[in-house]
Amino acid sequence: MNSNKKDVYQWFRSTIPQQRISIGSVNEKVWKFYDYGPKDITPLVFISSGTSEIHYKQFVSLCPKGYRCISIQFSPYDTIQGWCRGFDRFLDRLELDKVHLFGSSLGGYLAQCYYQQKPSRVLSMILNNTFSDTQYYHDNSSCSAMFSILPEFMLKRIILSNFPQGLLDADIAETVDFMVDQIENLSQEELASRLTLNCSPSGVINPSVGLENITIIDSLDATSVPERLREEVYKYYPQAKIALLKTGGDFCYISRSDELNVHIQVHLRQYGLDPVNNISNSNNNNSNSNSSNGDGNHSFEIESKGKSIKESDIIQ
């Protein structure tokens, strides 16, 4: 079981290349990301505080169905405004006029902040185990002004102290292990930036400007974001569709990826992306263009089907 999960990850890494864009002028501002799927489709952009790899299970499941996924690992910024400007420029560079956003935890907060600044660019949002106000973190961090000068190991320790501990379901425990591994790949600057953003003073999000196209996916047993903060998000967006998962912990995009992916599909279908229509369209109308440019995609599909069969075998 363990080795097979690793296979899926290895396969993801060996199939989809990580890309880098630097949007800085004097200082390098490198954004790392994965981008896969048809280029003419509005992408779903995954924002998280972790590495760009952590959404691999969404790529493996959604891309073969015709969705375009982009997962980012953002360059270090120390203010929310700076981050939003940077993200905006990043989207410019990728020539994306409109995006769907998926944000978990700090990523969800950043997605909401970006929506406040550039509502016209955001078609819809999926928020996952996140918060709408950083006041709680601002109040509870003793050294938020000093993150940038703390050594790497201390920053890691601060982040890991928030990770779930104790008795956990096997899937969730495995996921936590994976996430701990991934933290190793973040530099001191990146870690410091994420903590600083997470503990920045509150008041960025204005609840009166509510986007309607929102799905909030929360797992009931998540612990790193207190329930009170998660419920506040529901109040900020009374129109949002709330999709609860019984279990899954803080990183349900890995531990409960199949359920979460269903929610993503249901969400995107409501807001314009419909896999069934896409398939029938491409079969009926674009069959020519498909065969001409679809060679790469084709092998992707076959490969991933092989994987998914394996996965379901294990589950049974």
Add this chain to the structure above:
Amino acid sequence: MATKKKVLLKVIILGDSGVGKTSLMNQYVNKKFSNQYKATIGADFLTKELMVDDRVVTMQIWDTAGQERFQSLGVAFYRGADCCVLVYDVNVAKTFENLDSWRDEFLIQAGPRDPDNFPFVVLGNKIDLENQRVVSQKRAASWCQSKGNIPYYETSAKEAINVEQAFQTIARNAIKLEDGLVFPIPSGIQIQPEPTPAKSGVCC
């Protein structure tokens, strides 16, 4: 704030296309009915909070596509279901005869721990069209009895007959399963570092 643990109940509605699965869900959650028929694509869900025996329960009701060609979401949403609602149209015999296969399909896909005691509820819908009726109440009730006393309701999504009562029963039966589950959950894996046994020189 001594709040009890939140309860989420996952309910899945199955049945042939056109029997009124979406209408029943809409009538229950939104109190709305539309005569227009629009095929459900894939699956969608609505949530509703309700009280069951002094507990606040969030019900996540999944409405599925009756037509096979629209079942694009795979079987992932079956997982973790607490109750399955089988719907047929009392005016179309075929939809009743297919209940068997829908029930089997669910048990295969969801793979509940205890398939014999998994809570199902059967709804015979569209009773407002009484003069066209072909499946008698007696016939339906005896089928339900033969499958382990499945609760049976005759409903009309259009006239809102029995919809509220049926979903109350659904919630009550689902929560029984959820409560029952508290006991047999196996112990998890401890991820805190355990004292590693002293290394012996011998490999394996």
